[in-house]
Amino acid sequence: MNSVPNVVLNNGVRIPQLGFGVFQVGDEETTDAVLTALEAGYRSIDTASAYRNENGVGRAIASSGLPRDELFITTKLWNDDQGYDSTLAAFDASLARLGLDRVDLYLIHWPTPARDRYLDTWRAMEKLLADGRTRSIGVSNFQPAQLQRLLDETEIVPAVNQVELHPGLQQEGLRDFHAQHGIATEAWSPLAQGALLQEEALTEIAGRHEKTPAQVVLRWHLQLGNIVIPKSVTPARIRENIDLFDFELSAGDMAAIATLDRGLRTGPDPDTFN
Known part of the structure; x- marks a missing residue:
């Protein structure tokens, strides 16, 4: 069994540094994928109301037989539900779909700056935290100016x-802001949807370590201190993505990967997405 280290969040809650994401996975397929991940040793599962597969995650949790306190469950509030009362209602709906009485982390999915509702949304999330319905609260896709406003x-x-x-979008300035303010950095699309895995720097490092380029990238994330949530529905890939704890990248390896930063986004721009 792979032993995943924890990251201690700023409120003392521990989150596994490596989790399992279910973005773009259908609800029925999600159940089998999550069960495979749990069997492989993952204990952190990341979903969102917008993914329309919270029910599938809930079914996997219920049938896994694992104690609830061994699992770390994250879900997210969708843009249309931002606002104080609507956030509380959307959270209730997510819990019902998951079949849980609490989650471990609840996130604002996007800042949607044109709507300008994230302050009221955050105050509702503070209430959910105070009421013990989520163990921690956070955000997703926030830029430094939006974080500073919070x-x-x-x-x-x-x-x-x-x-x-x-590696194609390393977000050094944002990571520095997080470090200054005690905010943990969590990476989605940690493999850039495979866009960089043929890069010579990665294939050369992978060959030397007898690992795949994907494993090298995930190991890079871990050594930077990022929390990371790779997604796959292929059982062999799910197991491969957690097999990261028997090798270490050198300072030279890390420096070579640092040269791959090119501002490459695979998803929307947070400043304009609403």
């Missing part, structure tokens, strides 16, 4: 900011 105008510092992050 810090200035609300009570609780986000535990996590989950953002697109991979």
Whole structure:
């Protein structure tokens, strides 16, 4: 069994540094994929109301036989549900679909700056935290200016900011902001949907370590201190993505991967997506 280290969030809650994502996985297929991941040793599962597969995650949790306190479950609030009362209602709906009485991390999925509702949304999330319905609260796709506004105008510092992050989009400035304010960095699309896996720097490092380029990239994330949530529905790939703890990248390897940053986004721009 692979032993995944934990990251201690700013409120003392521990999150596994490696989790399992289910973006773009159908609800029925999600159940089997999550069960495969749990059998492989993953204990953190990341979903969202927008993925329309919270029911599938819930079925996997229920049938896994694992104690609830061994699992770390994340879900996210969709853009249309932002606002104080609507956030509370959307959270109730997510819990019902998951079949749970609490989650471990609840995130604002996008800042949607044109709507300008994320302050009221965050205050609702602070209430959910105070009521014990989620163990931690955070954001996703927030930029430094939006994070600073939360810090200035609300009570609780986000535990996590989950953002697109991979060797082609390394987000060094944003990661520095997180580090200064005690916000954990979590990477979605950690493999850039495979766009960089043929890069010579990665294939050369992979060959030397007798690992795949994908494993090298995931190991790079871990050594940077990122929380990472690779997604796959292929059982062999699910197992491969957690087989990261028997090798270590050298300083030279890390420096070579640092040269791959090119501002490559596979998803929307957070400043304009609403």
